[in-house]
Amino acid sequence: MLRITIDGPAGAGKSTVARELAQLLGYTYLDTGAMYRALALSALREGIEPDDEPSLAALLARLDLRFERGRIRLGDEDVVDEIRAPAVDRIVSVVAAHPRVREALVARQRALAQDGGVVVDGRDAGTVVLPQAECKFFLTASLDARADRRHRELLSQGLRVSIDAVRQEMSERDAMDEMRAVGALRVPEGALVVDTTGLSVAEVVHRLAEACRGRGA
Numbered sequence: 001m002l003r004i005t006i007d008g009p010a011g012a013g014k015s016t017v018a019r020e021l022a023q024l025l026g027y028t029y030l031d032t033g034a035m036y037r038a039l040a041l042s043a044l045r046e047g048i049e050p051d052d053e054p055s056l057a058a059l060l061a062r063l064d065l066r067f068e069r070g071r072i073r074l075g076d077e078d079v080v081d082e083i084r085a086p087a088v089d090r091i092v093s094v095v096a097a098h099p100r101v102r103e104a105l106v107a108r109q110r111a112l113a114q115d116g117g118v119v120v121d122g123r124d125a126g127t128v129v130l131p132q133a134e135c136k137f138f139l140t141a142s143l144d145a146r147a148d149r150r151h152r153e154l155l156s157q158g159l160r161v162s163i164d165a166v167r168q169e170m171s172e173r174d175a176m177d178e179m180r181a182v183g184a185l186r187v188p189e190g191a192l193v194v195d196t197t198g199l200s201v202a203e204v205v206h207r208l209a210e211a212c213r214g215r216g217a
């Protein structure tokens, strides 16, 4: 049972690909972005400012954050949809930049992945969370392709925003994710880089599955 990591910028198709790859291999999917988002959602609800690291760390320490059948929950509440709200998008990179937040969530992620048989997606899955993972991938796509995917996702949720606003917000989030001091987005050593621009989900999953099978998955 391998450990598989998939990193890359927002909208590169990581979560869809990771979920399908996990299903294909009979592995568990661990969405680390959902954990940062759930913390950001909880901070919004409690009126904690995204730049208030001590309060966020304290909030996280008492947060009952778990996955049940692949769905993220805060205690008894399923927050799968709410963590994708634009209000969460706007603050999550700031929340995720704090070293104390990252340290605590990385520890939880390692514990969840310790038995292997996992597909972990995020920004630092192959560099920080599981640097010893047997199979590492880095998915990219052009900013236009990524903004287009995110825009469609928002429209399907009934949220009408312009593609320009989505592109702008996305490039700001990229910059924050790439420049932060801890857990910055970068290509992990030994990762296979796949540009998903113009590729279907099935094509990307196929390519990744082949690489994993070559390593014994």
Ligand code: DC
Pocket: 010, 011, 032, 033, 034, 036, 037, 092, 093, 096, 097, 121, 122, 123, 124, 125, 173, 177, 183
């Ligand atoms: O993949 P996503 O869009 O759900 O991630 C939400 C935010 O969380 C993103 O702006 C960066 C941050 N994140 C992170 O810092 N580290 C991770 N391992 C996953 C996500």
